[in-house]
Amino acid sequence: GAVVSQHPSWVICKSGTSVKIECRSLDFQATTMFWYRQFPKQSLMLMATSNEGSKATYEQGVEKDKFLINHASLTLSTLTVTSAHPEDSSFYICSAIHPSGWEAKNIQYFGAGTRLSVL
Amino acid sequence: GDSVTQMEGPVTLSEEAFLTINCTYTATGYPSLFWYVQYPGEGLQLLLKATKADDKGSNKGFEATYRKETTSFHLEKGSVQVSDSAVYFCALSLGMNTGFQKLVFGTGTRLLVSP
Numbered sequence: 001g002a003v004v005s006q007h008p009s010w011v012i013c014k015s016g017t018s019v020k021i022e023c024r025s026l027d028f029q030a031t032t033m034f035w036y037r038q039f040p041k042q043s044l045m046l047m048a049t050s051n052e053g054s055k056a057t058y059e060q061g062v063e064k065d066k067f068l069i070n071h072a073s074l075t076l077s078t079l080t081v082t083s084a085h086p087e088d089s090s091f092y093i094c095s096a097i098h099p100s101g102w103e104a105k106n107i108q109y110f111g112a113g114t115r116l117s118v119l
Numbered sequence: 120g121d122s123v124t125q126m127e128g129p130v131t132l133s134e135e136a137f138l139t140i141n142c143t144y145t146a147t148g149y150p151s152l153f154w155y156v157q158y159p160g161e162g163l164q165l166l167l168k169a170t171k172a173d174d175k176g177s178n179k180g181f182e183a184t185y186r187k188e189t190t191s192f193h194l195e196k197g198s199v200q201v202s203d204s205a206v207y208f209c210a211l212s213l214g215m216n217t218g219f220q221k222l223v224f225g226t227g228t229r230l231l232v233s234p
Contacts, residue, residue: 004162034222043123043224044208093162108222110155110162 002098003027006111013084014119021079021114023094029074030096034108035067038091050077084118091115121146125209125225132199132232140194140228142183142209150211152176152185152192153222157206166194166207204232 003026013019023033031052036044048058048069056069066088068080077096081088092115095108125142132138144150151170155163167176172187181196192209209225 006162041226043226044222046221046223049221095163107165110157110164112160112162 002107002109004030004094004096004109004111006094006114008114009112010115010117012117012119015085016083018080018082019084019116021081021092021094021116023077023079023096023111025075025096025109028096028098030077030098031074033071033077033094033096035069035077035079036093036095038093038113044093047079081116084116086118089116089118121150121211121213121223123209123211123223123225125207125228127226128206128229130228130230132230134201134232134234135198136232138194138196138199138203138230140207140209140230142192142194142225144190144192144209144211146190146211146213146223148213150213152183153210153212154181154183154192154194155208155210155224157208157227159205163208199230199232201232201234204230206230 005024005026007022033050035047037047038044046059047062048056050056050069050071052071052074058064071077091113093113095110122145153168154166156166157163167178169176169185172185175184183192183194206227206229208227210222212222
């Protein structure tokens, strides 16, 4: 159980276009999801916390208008990179918290990540 | 700020060798500590965790002890297998008591085990 699916796994786009990445909890409902960004040979950096039915909470330095997050249902959060530029090329990873029980509530389940390449 | 430092890889070992991947942390307060593993093409999976000093987390033959005096959480395994080849991430969290977990990750260490 507790599977998180991320789609697509790899996307290439032209500079100036927008790209949407989906994160789905397949077998549980997730009120809270997280979006991370990972540069080569660097750690995962938390971008934002996505709460179902409310606005996302962004980390300092993350542009809200550049990285739009929508958590419209208990099983789906989306990250849209708007007007993408080559410097947005990166590996984006989502995770979700399983809600049942205090112990499980504190465990994040991760998607396999999406590699974005902006030409 | 809070941070996690882990040894750079790749770590290359022969099957049945002993593994140590070092991890140290800097944090205000008393963090919980985690090791996550990422197999090729898959998402990060929780390998083990420890929530207070001197706790030992263990799973699948891997162990790590929360050492407050040295601010460390080194990952060890007595005999690695080829199937252990993956990237290992050390992480800390300061939100456990609130029921909310915000993770700070290290850079990851790639382990390559040869037959």
